[in-house]
Amino acid sequence: MSDTVLATRGLHMAFGGLMVFDHLDFSLKQGERHAIIGPNGAGKTTFVSLITGLLRPVSGDVLLDGRVITRDPPQARVKAGIVRTFQINSLFKALNPLESVVLALCERDGRARPALRAVARESALIGEARGLLEQFGLGADALTPTQTLAYGRQRLLEIALAMALKPRVLLLDEPAAGLSTRQGHEVFEQLLRLSAGVTILFIEHDMGLVFRYADQVSVFAGGAIIVQDTPDNVRVNPRVREVYLGA
């Protein structure tokens, strides 16, 4: 188990009286492309928020490289390489993609405060931001205010912002949500091309995408992980078919 990057141990989570997980043990191996599937309300998004520290568990621990980070603030976890995207676009509406990515890069490199130096003088970071936007096919939209971008473009920016941070572990909450099947594949192709060496955990509803891009699948249901296996085995697992695939 030395190649485990991220793990949870006995994670218990509840919102008031509503229990989401009872006792969740999970581990993510270096370099893995791990998909989480499960019905709506199973707690997939909550799980990602617990790992990133936007939420705190009632009990249990989150570990990075075997070190307990349960009480670390979210920013410290980002600095340690745990980066997420959001199921519902969480962007800077009034900023354009160039400004948004430059902002992410300034934060990554600790160059955002306190300062009287003009952003314009960060030419290396501005160049890097342009390159990243080009890679995501957002070059032509670099100066368009985010709020006026087409939804699919915003979805790409959502991922580009996370990639700008050079993550070690990337957590993607339904990256293809709201996209057509073709667009979904495009997003994943783009992502996998650019994320060599990054460990990826992604929540996804589209089974086509899951079976094509994941090498491990965890099935969340009823407050537990009911199955964790390779896509091929998950596909034929009778319990999964019963609770989730509904066939």
Added chain:
Amino acid sequence: MSAVPEWFAGKARWSGFEIAFWCALAGAYFLPNIDIALLSQIFIWGLFAMSLDLLLGYRGIASLGHAAFFGAGAYCAGFLGKYGWGEPVSGLLISMLPAAALGWLTGKLVQRVSGVALLMVTLGLNLILFDFVQRSTALTGGDDGLQGIAVDPLLGLFRFDIFGRTAYWYSLGALFALFVFLRAFVHSPFGLALTGSRENARRMIMLGSPVEGDISIVFAVSAAAAAAAGALLTQTTQFVSPATLSFQRSADVLVMLIIGGAGRLYGGLIGALIFLVMKDWLAALSPVYWYFWIGLLLVLVVSFFRKGVLPSLETGMRGLIARLGKARGGGPPA
């Protein structure tokens, strides 16, 4: 997209409008029949509104108690002048320090609150300070104000004369210097981070940004600039009273900023200009009812311009330029 590498430089560059604007402020002095006392007031209020803009326009935090910082600067300058530190420029700079500390603490206090709670905390702090100053008659002179404030000639050369000539240039100079500072501040990566936190604090956290700590920094800087405005008022009038800390002042500066337009520094100045010129006219017509007209203006601006006068003008101008460009058979609209 050849404009991409130039984007940030273009935003930070001084435009012709800006240069003309500052030249006009300096040139106004030489106009016949100009009320330089009124203009000095506009400079001081404009700086005050600009300080609030940093908080409200750039960081999206409303303060209903910004006069607390203005008053802190005003009293600090008053004490300095009364107890022997008459040199104005250093006095102004020193007066910014206690307010900056107060702002930093306020930032700590409000880090976790937002919306109405935030308005109440800032208002509450303002009321506490007002009450303290009003009651501490031995220290502050209470309602009578602080008497016996002496201010040395500016740069050792220019006395603060009864016509307000020195006051005019001193206020304008201080306003410009602080504007240049604030302008650099908002065009820095930190300014970008503030805007990011205004737009989406949760995402900023997920970029690793110390969002809460930044609130203290922006409060401190905003408070220091407000204090500079307060100190200017004390030094140019050689008087300070609890009115500098009144809730009315907090409300007025917010109104000025909203009328002028938040989020572009100049909005506060334009708002102060409109507010004080209107007040000057209207108070001459009917001294009692002028707030009626200010109130009406506020309602109209917020209902019809939404973002304030300046941003609406900008949008209008851009539309006009685009249309002119098209009419001339130019390229596609910018």
